[in-house]
Amino acid sequence: MNVRNCRKCGNLFNYVTGQPICPNCKAKLEETFQQVKDYINANGSASVRDVARECEVDEGQIRQWVREERLVFAEPTAAGIVCESCGTPISTGRFCEKCKANTINSLNGLMPKKEAPQPMKKEKESPRMRFLDK
């Protein structure tokens, strides 16, 4: 059994997976999440700061939800996060549409092909000999 202290309230609980938060606090956090979501839906131009103040949530927590694509801000700049690749303000996730598309393209092999690396398996001619150390 994996018993841990809850990061929020300090109570011991059986840790399974994910964030080290006890079931009580997890349920509370989920409630808060719904509040935040409703607030954003009702206030299209709300920024992270507004939401944090109105819903009494950590700005960091809100950003985490945005990164997880659970929350979407109407205004890219309101979320206060930027594309991890090019730095453009984005409203959800980790990358902007452009970088996302690039990633998909490269996954599909549509990017110009780099020269295939030479196979490195055969290393017969090792310049160093093992017994040289002694």
Ligand SMILES: [Zn+2]
């Ligand atoms: Zn707790």
Ligand SMILES: [Zn+2]
């Ligand atoms: Zn980008």
